[in-house]
Amino acid sequence: MTHEGSMAQQLMRARTVGARTAAGVAVLTGLGLALLAHGNVGLIASVALATVAVAAFSRRAGSVAGEKIAGRGWLAALGIGVLGGLAALLVAALCAAAAGLVWFLHDGARDQFWLWDYLGKPFLGVLGYGCIVALVLGAVTGAIIRR
Numbered sequence: 587m588t589h590e591g592s593m594a595q596q597l598m599r600a601r602t603v604g605a606r607t608a609a610g611v612a613v614l615t616g617l618g619l620a621l622l623a624h625g626n627v628g629l630i631a632s633v634a635l636a637t638v639a640v641a642a643f644s645r646r647a648g649s650v651a652g653e654k655i656a657g658r659g660w661l662a663a664l665g666i667g668v669l670g671g672l673a674a675l676l677v678a679a680l681c682a683a684a685a686g687l688v689w690f691l692h693d694g695a696r697d698q699f700w701l702w703d704y705l706g707k708p709f710l711g712v713l714g715y716g717c718i719v720a721l722v723l724g725a726v727t728g729a730i731i732r733r
Contacts, residue, residue, distance in 0.1 A: 597653055604652020604731045608644035611727050612674060613637060615719070628689075636681035643677045644670070648727070655731050667728020668721055675713065675720035682708035 616637025623629040651670045655663045683705045690697070690704035697703055 597656055600652035600656035600731065601649040602652070604648035604650070604655065605645045606648070607727055607730050608648025608651065608670060608674070609641045611723055612641040612644040615723065616640065632682075632685040632688075636678055636685065639681050640674055640678050644674050647673055648731070651728070652731050655728060658732075660729070660732060663728040663732030664725045665728070667726070667731065668724040671720040671722075671724020671727065672717075674724075675716045678716060679709045679712040682712040 616633055620630050620633045620637075623633060647670050651666050654666050658666075686704035686708040690700050
């Protein structure tokens with residue numbers, strides 16, 4: 587096998603590992619959040635839909651990250667993983683705002699502070715509470731991809 591063929595296989599493997607790892611972390615995080623919902627069907631449904639969107643995004647981002655991490659050192663892997671985790675967190679925050687909009691429409695659109703209550707609070711809540719989790723899980727994901 588040529589050196590170019592070997593490199594192409596390594597990049598393909600890195601993309602595959604990156605995609606599977608990132609999507610897996612997103613799904614496991616979503617399952618953990620669903621368990622915290624304590625049977626609230628609406629909240630579990632919102633978490634499930636957001637998890638599907640974040641996992642799809644993470645699969646694509648993990649593929650790109652895997653290619654970027656391949657052949658680089660541990661520090662680069664951790665940094666790329668953290669960036670991917672933060673990007674996935676942003677997608678999750680946008681999903682939370684979309685879920686808030688659905689709840690707003692379900693509640694009958696009676697609140698004068700709807701923009702803040704139904705869009706702002708969920709968006710900023712996910713960003714605020716998820717920031718540390720995204721940093722840690724992103725770094726762990728980068729390390730797994732690098733390994």
